[in-house]
Amino acid sequence: MRAGRFITVEGIEGVGKSTNLRFVKEYLEQQDLDVVMTREPGGTTLGESLRSLLLDPHHKDMAVDTELLLMFAARAEHIAALIRPALTRGSYVVCDRFTDATYAYQGAGRGVPEERITLLEDWVQGGLRPDLTLLLDLPVTVGRERVAGRLGSADRFEQEEADFFQRVRDCYLARAAHEPGRFRIIDATRPLPEVQSQLAEVLAAWLEEQS
Numbered sequence: 001m002r003a004g005r006f007i008t009v010e011g012i013e014g015v016g017k018s019t020n021l022r023f024v025k026e027y028l029e030q031q032d033l034d035v036v037m038t039r040e041p042g043g044t045t046l047g048e049s050l051r052s053l054l055l056d057p058h059h060k061d062m063a064v065d066t067e068l069l070l071m072f073a074a075r076a077e078h079i080a081a082l083i084r085p086a087l088t089r090g091s092y093v094v095c096d097r098f099t100d101a102t103y104a105y106q107g108a109g110r111g112v113p114e115e116r117i118t119l120l121e122d123w124v125q126g127g128l129r130p131d132l133t134l135l136l137d138l139p140v141t142v143g144r145e146r147v148a149g150r151l152g153s154a155d156r157f158e159q160e161e162a163d164f165f166q167r168v169r170d171c172y173l174a175r176a177a178h179e180p181g182r183f184r185i186i187d188a189t190r191p192l193p194e195v196q197s198q199l200a201e202v203l204a205a206w207l208e209e210q211s
Contacts, residue, residue, distance in 0.1 A: 003089070004086060004087035004089070004090045005087075005093070005132070006087060006092075006093050006128070006129075006130045006132075007024065007132045007133075007134065008130040008133045009021050009094065009095070009097070009133075009134045009136065010135050010136070011135060011138075011172070011188065012138075012140065012165050012168055012169050012172070013157065013158050014138070014143030014147045015137065015188040016136060016188055016192070016195065017096055019192065020134075020136060020195060020196065020199060021037060021094060021096050022037070023199060024094050024134065024199060025094050027199070027203055028092050028203070031207060034089075034091045034092065035091065035093075036091045036093045037094045037096075038096070039095065039096035039097065040071075040075060040078060040098055040101065041075070041078075042078070043074075043082050043095075044077050044081045046077045047074040047075075050070050050073060053070060054067065054074075055156050056155075057153070057154070057156050059156060060156060060159070064111070064112060065112075067106060068102070068106045068110075068112055068117070069120075071102055072102070072124050075098075075124055079128060083128070098130060099117075099121050100133060103117055103171060104171040108167040108170065108171035109164050109168045109171075129182075132182060132184065132206055133179075134186055134199065134202065135172055135176050135185045135186065137169070137185050137186065137187065138188040139169075139189070140165045140166050140169055142189060173185075184202045
């Protein structure tokens, strides 16, 4: 039985997840909640090593099944070592991506059948699902422009073509439409203060529902 709550932040490259993840964490802490911020793939020592493999452009030709299984291997460790213990002690876990990203990137993006992902999801997670998913959404062209403006080289996913990210975005929006009780769509095209105003409004209403 878990006492905490599990919040995930999703979106394609360029939506501003890192900046807004910190905002979500700080907002919740201002409500006197204990918050653990983490990310996928990653979140643990082993998970971060797997993340390095998954994002390394030198592994451009990685088999799709290898990518999928590495994602769930990192997730299994993440859940066992960090997420479940934090939820059990009553913390709010705020995670940069989770299994919705697998359906979007490996499923819609790479073409892995949804049933295969669902099988792994049920095996690795049991009944664990996010309580709230904040989907930061913007057009693919805008996201790619933002990524192009960053310093440093692009990782293995950032190097994908526009049609890949369009499939990913479409999948995210379809999942949000299918689960409106869990998802909240945030317009990430707006200036940062307006994006964070949307997040604050959503979080305030959601926390009220939890009380």
